[in-house]
Amino acid sequence: MPDGTVGTRSMKSDIETLSVRSLARVVQTIGVDLGKRILRPGVDAYDRADYEVALSHFTETVASCPQLSEDLRPHIRICERVLSVVQTDDDILYRVSVAAWKHSSWLMKLRRRAYALQVRCKYCGHYTPYVAPDHGFAYLGSNNCKRCKRGYPVPEFGWDSMDGQAYIYYRHSVTEDEFYAEFEQEYDVYPDHTHFMKKSE
Numbered sequence: 739m740p741d742g743t744v745g746t747r748s749m750k751s752d753i754e755t756l757s758v759r760s761l762a763r764v765v766q767t768i769g770v771d772l773g774k775r776i777l778r779p780g781v782d783a784y785d786r787a788d789y790e791v792a793l794s795h796f797t798e799t800v801a802s803c804p805q806l807s808e809d810l811r812p813h814i815r816i817c818e819r820v821l822s823v824v825q826t827d828d829d830i831l832y833r834v835s836v837a838a839w840k841h842s843s844w845l846m847k848l849r850r851r852a853y854a855l856q857v858r859c860k861y862c863g864h865y866t867p868y869v870a871p872d873h874g875f876a877y878l879g880s881n882n883c884k885r886c887k888r889g890y891p892v893p894e895f896g897w898d899s900m901d902g903q904a905y906i907y908y909r910h911s912v913t914e915d916e917f918y919a920e921f922e923q924e925y926d927v928y929p930d931h932t933h934f935m936k937k938s939e
């Protein structure tokens with residue numbers, strides 16, 4: 739986090755250590771054994787957008803290790819937000835079609851095209867085509883939810899951690915105002931958005 743004496747724009751090199759930093763910190767707090775047993779399955783479920791399973795593991799983790807409540811708060815909030823969204827006819831149709839396809843015979847599978855993978859957007863909660871979280875650029879429109887248009891809609895534990903959000907915030911990686919408003923509300927920051935444009939004295 740900036741202390742007012744340095745620029746407030748994240749460095750590109752920060753991204754390389756992001757997942758390691760956010761995961762390493764929580765594993766260090768909870769311990770390797772417990773982490774493997776209750777947290778790791780939650781992180782895996784979260785990264786494949788299985789919000790319900792992820793939420794149950796994160797809740798269990800916080801109950802066993804309350805020190806992690808701050809670290810897991812962003813993920814828990816996202817899971818709760820998605821799970822509270824009422825699914826539309828399109829969402830239900832996608833789920834039913836995929837389930838039917840999975841249970842059809844190999845002959846039927848040969849005849850029908852596999853459904854392109856969709857996951858529930860971490861912002862609006864509706865299905866959107868899967869795009870890897872580190873692929874493309876949201877400000878160029880190459881990694882956005884097809885429904886709410888917000889950037890990087892697929893959940894990813896590292897990106898959605900406090901560190902990941904801070905990276906996006908200080909690098910101005912997404913274009914929607916909601917992201918910055920939510921971040922400022924959540925983390926109580928009062929940034930000077932023009933700081934990085936000013937000449938050093």
Ligand SMILES: [Zn+2]
Pocket residue numbers: 859860861862863864866883884885886887888891
């Ligand atoms: Zn969306």
